[in-house]
Amino acid sequence: MRSHSGIEIRRCRPLLGTLVEIACQGSPHDIDCAFTAMEKVQRLMSFHDPTSDVARMNRHASRRPVKVHPWTWRVLKSAQEFSRKSDGVFDITMARQLVKWDYLPRSGTRLCSAGSWRDIVLDDEHNVQFRHRLIVDLGGIAKGFAVDRAVAALKNNSVTAGIVNAGGDLRTFGSASEVVYVRHPVEPTRTAGAVRLRERAMATSGVYFERRKYRGKYVGPILDGRTGQSACELISVTVAAAECMIADALTKLVFTLREKVAGLLAQYRADALLLERNGTPSWMFHSPCDTRDQTRFD
């Protein structure tokens, strides 16, 4: 059976802390290759796995340079770029706050209070060194990167169309467009709308089910690196961009900065959709690139 989008095979595996679904116009072998690429990203960038690049950096990089895989290095480079362009709102060293609030496990990490993204030094030989006792977490960006690697693996196998969805971080490629339903920010089995996507990545972040109380106040896993405060409004943010890693990172910035992030979205040629807790869109940003004429909001 060939559907309108030509997708013939759909598989789902537990990965990256969620259920990852890959659908494509290809063979089981193609899908295996895509999952293998994502497993590799998980192995390299997991905060929990003691043998990952991230765990090795967190243990040693404040004392000596740690050599990481080129993929990890690329993600770190991108994270640094997001930090620079957002004046530190995006900051992977906020991991220490996530540990404090129990979003990340304490084991094997020493809490540290000083330092920021500016203290991460990357050299061209893929070595990483921290100028302070830091810990980093790539949770806000690695899932998107994994989706991009899966798409690259499918394309590398000459697959012409497909979609990879890692718990809401997704990317579609091929000539047909896919309809993606966006969950209601507060009632996740309701949909608040749908987005038609073609040749594009999209990520959605919401905090309703992730926020928790810490010393009487609500906290959430999306942090403003400048203040260490979390954004825990009951909204959902959807960003579309060319690459899923970009969409993934930008959702966190839209959460914190809302309309003030428009300039950055334009730089990355990204679109954004902000849903309020009643499910209605309160802000839409259309990238000023070639998507504009096709962007429709009834």
Place this chain on the structure above:
Amino acid sequence: MKSEFAFIALPISALVVPSAFAVRYLTVDQAQQAIFPGKSFTAAPVKLTSVQRKAIEQASGVRVLHDEQQVWRVSGGGWFIVDEVVGKHEFITYAAGLNPEGSVKQIEIMGYRETYGGQIRDQKWRAQFVGKTSKSTLKLDSDIKNISGATLSCRHITDGVKRLLAFYEIALRH
């Protein structure tokens, strides 16, 4: 190729959605071929004794919900197991392939149901993964194929696999 991003506002009828999202990916046959391509399978269901059940719970730290485990012996070595896990909001059926020495070869999700405040253990939903009778191919309930937003965590599957590995040690290995 030109990219596209268009927000489609949905009619109210579409917004007041189902109390559950459900996806079916693989039948038992399909899952077997996905994990062990070209092999043949001999059903070897296991009924646990209460002693075995306790031992599995102790070794894995995970509760055993069913005494009966759907197991197949794979030609040339290895095991194929169909299992299910239940979370607060989800019911997931999955297949685990074990290598002859008991390590995990591959996990494939066969299907899941996601409900909030609804009935997780839908008998009809479960029935389609039992045995090798289901002939249906991949099908999604309703027209919702792709969803973006807060999604299911795989924590329960991680626990389920932990339990299966203890099950292997206690009930399959010897």
